[in-house]
Amino acid sequence: MDFTTAQKLVAEHGTPVLFVSANRLRESYRSLAAALPGVELFYAVKANACEELLVILRDEGASFDVCTCGEIDIARRCGIAPERCLHTHPIKTERDIRYALDYGIDLFVVDNEAELNKFTPLRDRAQVLVRMSIQNPHCLVNLSHKFGVSPEKAFALIEKAHEMGLRVKGISFHAGSQNQSPMKYIEALDYCRDICWKAASQGFPLEVIDIGGGFPINYLEPVPSPAQFCRPVNEYLERYFAGYRIIAEPGRILCGPSVTLATRIIGKSLRDGVWWYYLDEGIYGSFSGKIYDHCDYPMAVARKGKRHTSVLAGPTCDSFDVLYENVPLPLMEIGDILLFGAMGAYTNASATTFNGYEKAKIVFVD
Numbered sequence: 001m002d003f004t005t006a007q008k009l010v011a012e013h014g015t016p017v018l019f020v021s022a023n024r025l026r027e028s029y030r031s032l033a034a035a036l037p038g039v040e041l042f043y044a045v046k047a048n049a050c051e052e053l054l055v056i057l058r059d060e061g062a063s064f065d066v067c068t069c070g071e072i073d074i075a076r077r078c079g080i081a082p083e084r085c086l087h088t089h090p091i092k093t094e095r096d097i098r099y100a101l102d103y104g105i106d107l108f109v110v111d112n113e114a115e116l117n118k119f120t121p122l123r124d125r126a127q128v129l130v131r132m133s134i135q136n137p138h139c140l141v142n143l144s145h146k147f148g149v150s151p152e153k154a155f156a157l158i159e160k161a162h163e164m165g166l167r168v169k170g171i172s173f174h175a176g177s178q179n180q181s182p183m184k185y186i187e188a189l190d191y192c193r194d195i196c197w198k199a200a201s202q203g204f205p206l207e208v209i210d211i212g213g214g215f216p217i218n219y220l221e222p223v224p225s226p227a228q229f230c231r232p233v234n235e236y237l238e239r240y241f242a243g244y245r246i247i248a249e250p251g252r253i254l255c256g257p258s259v260t261l262a263t264r265i266i267g268k269s270l271r272d273g274v275w276w277y278y279l280d281e282g283i284y285g286s287f288s289g290k291i292y293d294h295c296d297y298p299m300a301v302a303r304k305g306k307r308h309t310s311v312l313a314g315p316t317c318d319s320f321d322v323l324y325e326n327v328p329l330p331l332m333e334i335g336d337i338l339l340f341g342a343m344g345a346y347t348n349a350s351a352t353t354f355n356g357y358e359k360a361k362i363v364f365v366d
């Protein structure tokens, strides 16, 4: 978003504010759908649960990855049919399972025996995917640290589930968020092939492969386009998984690029020769992604001129609430607007109202 447009919108809506470009959101969905033909896209609601955003994706044809009763409520309020939802949390209470079943969701993810036991009384109503771990320490967020059975043990768990009379539909994995390499998906799919072959030869063929999320977006460094990134994954799926139902759970790549944060300088102070600027948005707000998502966002300022090493801090009383140290900025004034791009994923989702600050307003623009 350019500064002239942002200034006009800010005059109307105030700051801090997250502008969501509905067109950009649609474009993200369409380009991923085109990059992964034949793959059902289940938007990971946790990335950004804003209901207007979900409705736009619903109208584009998306399905939804939900993890909790709260996310199911959101899906229900957005008019999303249960057949278009998949429950992906590997650890659930009995209430969580029944809540999802009562809504009509019947496909769940498991990664351990204790979880299988929870499904035995419900074997006629529920089907499961077994989540396999795939270690990826080099991505932004390794999603196999906490969940997933190792590839070597995945088949045994599937076999166990089958022996217990559960309906095991297939395998899921998450190759790591903001994944740098499509080869991680191929590594995981190699394991899936082996597991599928074993299951078929034991007489219980699997039908579903869920390749998770992880597709990267441009933050400070450019990444390949969805089409480029997905090409090898796509080719592999076509070659070895024809006839399977293929699912993906994209979060970041759908909601991330469409959102711009506008925040305002509310105070400035020269401290030990360094300019400190205090913004009306910080670590406890939309910038929570800097902590939880280990993420950094592209910044733009309108002022020109000689740059000075500066500090940008959030508004709260906590000294931890410092966003950027050593950032080169022109001399800024109170009231100046700063724009941060690609702020749609894991930002407002984890924002708090610490210190009495309200969460940034969300405004949809075209």
Ligand SMILES: Cc1ncc(COP(=O)(O)O)c(C=O)c1O
Residues within 6 Å of the ligand: 044, 046, 047, 065, 088, 143, 174, 176, 177, 178, 212, 213, 214, 215, 249, 250, 251, 252, 253, 345
């Ligand atoms: C199970 C699961 N699926 C999908 C996602 C979405 O991942 P991404 O935003 O990297 O596409 C996540 C993210 O935490 C996840 O835990």
